[in-house]
Amino acid sequence: MVAVIAVIVILMTAGVSLMNGTGAQSRKASTDLLTGMIEQARTSAISSRAIVVLAVAEPGDLPISDDKCRVGIFKLEKGWPESFGGSLDNAVLMARWKTLETGVVLLGGEVDGVENPLDVGKEVTINYGTAAKPLSVKAHAIAFNPRGGLQFPTGSTPIVMRVAEGTYRNGAPVAYTRGGSESKGVTESRLKIGRVTARPYSIDG
Numbered sequence: 001m002v003a004v005i006a007v008i009v010i011l012m013t014a015g016v017s018l019m020n021g022t023g024a025q026s027r028k029a030s031t032d033l034l035t036g037m038i039e040q041a042r043t044s045a046i047s048s049r050a051i052v053v054l055a056v057a058e059p060g061d062l063p064i065s066d067d068k069c070r071v072g073i074f075k076l077e078k079g080w081p082e083s084f085g086g087s088l089d090n091a092v093l094m095a096r097w098k099t100l101e102t103g104v105v106l107l108g109g110e111v112d113g114v115e116n117p118l119d120v121g122k123e124v125t126i127n128y129g130t131a132a133k134p135l136s137v138k139a140h141a142i143a144f145n146p147r148g149g150l151q152f153p154t155g156s157t158p159i160v161m162r163v164a165e166g167t168y169r170n171g172a173p174v175a176y177t178r179g180g181s182e183s184k185g186v187t188e189s190r191l192k193i194g195r196v197t198a199r200p201y202s203i204d205g
Contacts, residue, residue, distance in 0.1 A: 105173035164188035
């Protein structure tokens with residue numbers, strides 16, 4: 001009996017460790033993907049001398065029936081609108097949407113007072129596609145100007161993005177908490193993006 005209990009404990013411990021490792025690996029892979037796409041959008045803006053937008057589409061934003069977050073890069077053919085009312089027209093999708101790993105979410109919420117472009121109410125509408133097949137998506141967005149700085153969100157301070165282990169429920173991100181307690185915080189990686197030189201860097205040490 002003692003031997004059986006010992007084997008069960010070992011298997012349970014191994015299973016928990018494996019699950020934690022998988023979650024951390026997925027979060028790291030998604031953080032690396034997001035970092036690469038931010039840098040790609042920034043360098044594309046510089047090389048094309050155009051406004052380039054990084055769009056974050058949460059479940060329900062695109063006509064795809066799954067619970068995964070996707071990131072896309074758009075170039076604005078006619079530049080940034082003089083009077084911005086929350087809609088970006090004449091956008092061109094530069095590459096296929098990239099999907100974050102299963103078990104990973106992008107969270108809203110400031111970090112030490114630094115603005116997060118994924119906060120509720122900060123979505124923009126991006127109109128793209130062709131005249132014969134117009135497409136539109138309402139998503140969170142970060143825009144880069146031809147000098148490699150931030151065009152949007154507006155302001156004078158950096159912005160932050162949070163990549164956490166979690167899931168989407170009814171289109172909203174729900175982060176996993178340590179030990180099931182919110183007071184212990186969530187397992188996440190945080191990226192800060194500068195205002196003048198909009199390069200992402202980790203703020204988690």
